[in-house]
Amino acid sequence: MEKRTNVPKATLQRFPIYLKALRKLEKLGVQRIMSRELSEFVNIEPTTIRRDFSFLGSLGKQGYGYDVNSLIEIFDGELGGNFHEKLIIVGAGNLGKALMNYNRWNHVVGEIVCAFDIAPEKAGEVYQIPVYPLDQIREKMPEGCRIAILTISSDIQETVDLLIELGIRGIVDFTHEHIQVPKEVSVKQVDVVSMIQELVFETNSIK
Amino acid sequence: MEKRTNVPKATLQRFPIYLKALRKLEKLGVQRIMSRELSEFVNIEPTTIRRDFSFLGSLGKQGYGYDVNSLIEIFDGELGGNFHEKLIIVGAGNLGKALMNYNRWNHVVGEIVCAFDIAPEKAGEVYQIPVYPLDQIREKMPEGCRIAILTISSDIQETVDLLIELGIRGIVDFTHEHIQVPKEVSVKQVDVVSMIQELVFETNSIK
DNA sequence: TTGTGTATGTTATAATTTTAACAAGTAGGT
DNA sequence: ACCTACTTGTTAAAATTATAACATACACAA
Numbered sequence: 001m002e003k004r005t006n007v008p009k010a011t012l013q014r015f016p017i018y019l020k021a022l023r024k025l026e027k028l029g030v031q032r033i034m035s036r037e038l039s040e041f042v043n044i045e046p047t048t049i050r051r052d053f054s055f056l057g058s059l060g061k062q063g064y065g066y067d068v069n070s071l072i073e074i075f076d077g078e079l080g081g082n083f084h085e086k087l088i089i090v091g092a093g094n095l096g097k098a099l100m101n102y103n104r105w106n107h108v109v110g111e112i113v114c115a116f117d118i119a120p121e122k123a124g125e126v127y128q129i130p131v132y133p134l135d136q137i138r139e140k141m142p143e144g145c146r147i148a149i150l151t152i153s154s155d156i157q158e159t160v161d162l163l164i165e166l167g168i169r170g171i172v173d174f175t176h177e178h179i180q181v182p183k184e185v186s187v188k189q190v191d192v193v194s195m196i197q198e199l200v201f202e203t204n205s206i207k
Numbered sequence: 208m209e210k211r212t213n214v215p216k217a218t219l220q221r222f223p224i225y226l227k228a229l230r231k232l233e234k235l236g237v238q239r240i241m242s243r244e245l246s247e248f249v250n251i252e253p254t255t256i257r258r259d260f261s262f263l264g265s266l267g268k269q270g271y272g273y274d275v276n277s278l279i280e281i282f283d284g285e286l287g288g289n290f291h292e293k294l295i296i297v298g299a300g301n302l303g304k305a306l307m308n309y310n311r312w313n314h315v316v317g318e319i320v321c322a323f324d325i326a327p328e329k330a331g332e333v334y335q336i337p338v339y340p341l342d343q344i345r346e347k348m349p350e351g352c353r354i355a356i357l358t359i360s361s362d363i364q365e366t367v368d369l370l371i372e373l374g375i376r377g378i379v380d381f382t383h384e385h386i387q388v389p390k391e392v393s394v395k396q397v398d399v400v401s402m403i404q405e406l407v408f409e410t411n412s413i414k
Numbered sequence: 415t416t417g418t419g420t421a422t423g424t425t426a427t428a429a430t431t432t433t434a435a436c437a438a439g440t441a442g443g444t
Numbered sequence: 445a446c447c448t449a450c451t452t453g454t455t456a457a458a459a460t461t462a463t464a465a466c467a468t469a470c471a472c473a474a
Contacts, residue, residue: 241420241421241422242421242422243421253421257421257422257423257424258423258424260422260423261422261423261424265422265423266422267421267422267423268421268422269420269421269422269423270419270420270421270422271420271421271422272420272421272422273421273422
């Protein structure tokens with residue numbers, strides 16, 4: 001497998017932004033775009049865009065710009081668009097169910113194979129996705145699954161430890177609590193409260 | 208109102224992390240903590256922690272450390288914990304409802320005053336929060352509301368423009384599409400697909 | 415009360431990230 | 445086929461962010 005350990009973290013975080021913007025442009029019928037145009041679209045400096053792109057190769061043509069479709073293909077490949085990542089949801093509450101219903105990501109990064117919940121009575125099927133009791137996770141964990149979406153609200157740290165033991169290496173964390181993980185595991189926090197806190201701080205700072 | 212335009216963006220993004228960790232420590236009965244201990248807890252270098260804290264004043268005591276409760280109070284104040292921010296949810300679908308039910312943030316950053324949905328038949332009340340048809344937003348927009356949570360899936364850009372016109376200055380964006388906003392408006396993306404994409408990229412890069 | 419060990423807050427240094435500048439190369443017109 | 449205008453990719457400079465080093469001051473023990 002390719003190694004791209006040299007892509008800066010800051011750049012990596014912008015890749016999904018580019019991909020989304022490019023998809024939107026494609027929908028609008030735009031076939032060709034220049035870094036300066038794209039810049040106004042995503043609020044990122046043209047130079048930054050060009051430098052970001054350059055980490056993936058020479059994607060554009062001088063004097064011409066970039067081909068939107070080619071870019072989408074490349075980013076799709078880089079960001080797992082053609083991969084079939086197996087995902088699990090841990091916690092089948094309101095939020096977990098909303099995410100299960102959110103079937104847009106099928107064939108984008110992969111598919112939700114199954115879900116787990118601590119309450120055995122929730123076992124069954126939700127939006128055609130099987131839900132198992134959490135205590136069966138050792139048997140039911142999909143082969144090769146590395147990424148989990150965490151929407152539980154109790155026994156959080158214990159569950160995280162268990163997931164890591166079972167091979168999870170990336171966690172999308174919807175809990176509100178702080179969780180501890182070893183360095184080889186990545187956590188992406190999705191905390192609406194934190195985001196609102198940042199927004200409150202920012203909008204206060206401006207005034 | 209105080210001006211803190213000098214707090215680095217990178218630092219600002221860590222404030223909620225500290226606050227959450229401190230709350231957990233408080234729950235565990237920890238009353239006093241040193242930057243070195245906190246460091247292991249949140250995976251941030253002690254020096255970075257001390258420097259981050261110093262932007263809010265001299266919060267600790269040399270030779271002693273920091274008082275957990277004092278820190279929590281200070282961060283609460285800075286991050287809107289004692290403010291009563293008025294929030295609205297735009298889009299009362301599965302996700303919107305899940306967020307409405309998620310009443311934990313009451314009295315943390317503020318409260319969800321009401322929600323809006325494009326489908327008039329969804330108007331009514333969900334978890335005791337009033338839901339109005341989107342076309343009534345001009346009349347029903349709460350006075351002084353600056354922050355909106357966006358969970359709609361159509362007419363996204365149009366809705367964003369409208370929200371900004373009505374005074375919204377911060378958006379928590381759950382849509383999957385790219386949205387454009389003027390510079391004075393902040394957007395916090397919550398895109399599970401993007402996060403998984405980053406995770407896929409990261410876990411691939413390591414190997 | 416005095417002294418010592420320790421942790422902060424800050425100053426100085428390193429690393430990362432962003433922006434600017436420009437050389438090289440292509441498109442598209444003549 | 446050539447020339448010009450324009451945009452990329454890259455090199456160099458600036459800004460931001462993180463880490464290390466250390467002086468200052470407090471806690472705590474004797």
